[in-house]
Amino acid sequence: MLKLYNSLTRMKEVFEPLGPPFVGMYVCGPTVYDEPHLGHAKSYISFDIIVRFLRAAGYRVRYVQNITDVGHLLDNEAGEDRILKKARLERLEPVEVAQKYENSYFRSMDRLNNLRPDISCRATGHIPEMLEMVQALIEKGYAYEEDGNVYFDVRKFAGYGKLSGRTLDELREGVRNEPAEGKRYFADFALWKKADAAHLMRWRSVWGMGFPGWHLECSVMAAKYLGESIDIHGGGLDNQFPHHECEIAQSEAASGKPFVKYWIHNNMVTVEGQKMSKSLGNFVTLGTLFERFTPMTVRFFVLQGHYRSPQDFSDQALEAAGKGFGKLARTISDLREKISRVPAEGKDVPEGPWGEYRERFFAFMEDDFNTAGAITVLFDLAKRIHSVLDTVPKTDLIQAERLFSFLSEDILGFRFQDVERYSSGSLESDLIALCIELRRECREQKLWTLADRIREGLMTMGISLEDGKDGTRWRKKT
RNA sequence: GGCGGCGUAGCCAAGUGGCUAAGGCGGAGGUCUGCAAAACCUCUAUUCAGCGGUUCGAAUCCGCUCGCCGCCUCCA
Structure with a gap:
């Protein structure tokens, strides 16, 4: 019985998908304006584990992840967005910027052995659908147009604040910036923003030339590929408010149905105890990190923590993780040498002499994806395997290899060939x-x-x- | 200022009411070995930031204090 922590209810709940065995899962993807960094590693490894485990548990998961490749404003008055700024600095077309960093993102995710999403969708590919949703929200009275901008009227949506646990009054106290021109209420957010010719990424609409608000793409693409009600929506804790709160408002106002059953948020990373930010100069890209630690070391390190806990990246901790991972890698290497067998695809889950380890592993994973606990079972299993490597029948070792591989490679997504031998005869x-x-x-x-x-x-x-x-x-x- | 979270051994970290507080790294000793390495065995927190409370019983619940972090319309 799988239990997971639902940010919406702030409780661990039994996982019961809307239409088993199918599971629709949407995870907020990256804004592709720069190199992927440590935060992306933790976040997407965490969600990769969830997908892998749900599949191992027998669910048929459709995993959708967006690529944000369109205009979200920086603070400055120029109305410039991140991608446009980068395009100007690198003398590239905005589309080239997005493509370049999308490529870089997937290269890094591949190295971490994260499964590709089943559907990777770009915001710019869904402008017509976004316009339809904005139109629908206006027609239903949840949105209003003001001088080429369209805003969502949060006071019309009773549930606004239910995800982040804030009331509108509390939000008002926290307001630091002056509300934008044309908003009827401070908390209203943009569905569509008008754009002048200097804004390279803009589209035609009935309200004039413009570009979509940031939150809209996720509502639209989730509905398009997973339906109006989805099982799981994931993302970083930093996106809980306002991004996900606004998604709920838009989607539920438009469809009249509950948008997401389970919200999952992963926690943030720090670097040597400090928040990672460009201004502090401690921004670590995955490309840089992989020069010093292997992607599997990073993966192991992330999984030794919990996705809902913050995690500090330090050299000492990464080095320790690398050694721990090496121990697991040697175990399967020793096992495979002993049974003269390369891992088979589609391996079974043995019930035999190792069944106890499988049960303990699953018990940890079923408790809100406790990968740290699951890894301890792997170490126990490794120890047991080494103890009996020369004494038990080969059939037992074959079963051990299948189980170890199933748990560590299929579910936790480790890849061990780095420690395996060069092919013989080379x-x-x-x-x-x-x-x-x-x-x-x-x-x-x-x-x-x-x-x-x-x-x-x-x-x-x-x-x-x-x-x-x-x-x-x-x-x-x- | 408002809202929320965290603080477990030298380091990382699981555990959130009840057997002896997981596991990894590091350290100490041992088996094996020419020496190593690997592997295995043993040891390494009378105690869970501090103080007070609830309870037969708390790392786990409540209150306060200290420290750290996140969000408050850019962010995984």
Whole structure:
């Protein structure tokens, strides 16, 4: 029985999808105006785990993620948005900026081994649908037009504030900026903004040339691909208000139906104890991070925390995570060597001698995706496997490999080939075999210094040697 | 200022009313080994920021204090 924390009710609830076995899940994607960073890693790994686990639990998930490639205003008076600003700075078309960073985003997500969404949809590809929703909201009396801008009238929507737990009065106290011209009420938000010719990304509408408000794309694309009521909507905690609050208002006002059954928000990251921001100069892109830590180390690190807890990225913590991950990687490597078998696709879930571990793993995952707890089961299993590696029947080891692979690769999304051997018969493996043979002869003649030089030399090339009873084995250093 | 969250060993971190407070990293000792590495075994928080309260019983609930963080119409 899967329980998950619903931000809407602020409680853990039993997961009961609207139309099992199907699950519709929408996750707010990136605004593609810059390189992906640490926050994206934590966020999208967290949601990847949710998709993977739901599938492992038997659900048929449709995972939709948007790409925000259109105009959201910066604070400045020029009315410039992030993408347009970047386009000006890099001397690119806005579409080129969006494409460039979308590519970069997916490259990084691929390296983290996050599954691609089933539908990746761009805001700019859904302008007609957005215009329809704005029109519908005006016709139903939830929105009004003022000089080419269209605003949502939050006082008409009774539930405004239910997600973030704020009342309009509380919101008013927190107001720091003067409301924009033309708004009837301070909390009203833009559905459509007019744009002059200097604004490169603009579209024709019955209210004149303009561009859509930020919140609109998610309401429209979620409805288009998942229906008016969806099971799960995910995103960063920083988007809970106002973005998701506004999505609810638009969608529910337009459809008259509940928009989302379960809201899931992941928490934020800090860097060496500080908020990550460009102004503090501690902004870490994934490209930079991957120069120092492997994507799997980052994935392991993220999963050792909980998605609803904040997480601090520090060198010390990442290094520790890398070592821990290496231990898991060696386990499956040892296991596969022992059973002379590469992992099969579509593996079964054994009920046999390892069933207890599977149950414990699932119990953690079913409790609001407690990946940290699930990983402890993996370590227990690894320890058990190593203890019995030379004593139990091969059939048991085959089952162990299937289970370990199912839990760690399929569900947690780890990828272990980094520590596996070069394919046999390759130049590398032949050369390494030669070194090992030469070292063996040195050792027979007790030429320890020379033998150690060979071992250390290989070590500096990232190859570690391990002497065992059955001879020397080697593997790529993790 | 308003709203919300967090504070668990040297580091990371799970646990949110009741057996001996998971696990990883690090550290100590041991088995194995020419030495290593890997693996395995043992040990490493009388205690969960502090103080007070509720309870037969609290890291877990309540109050206050201290510290840190997020949101308040850019942000995963």
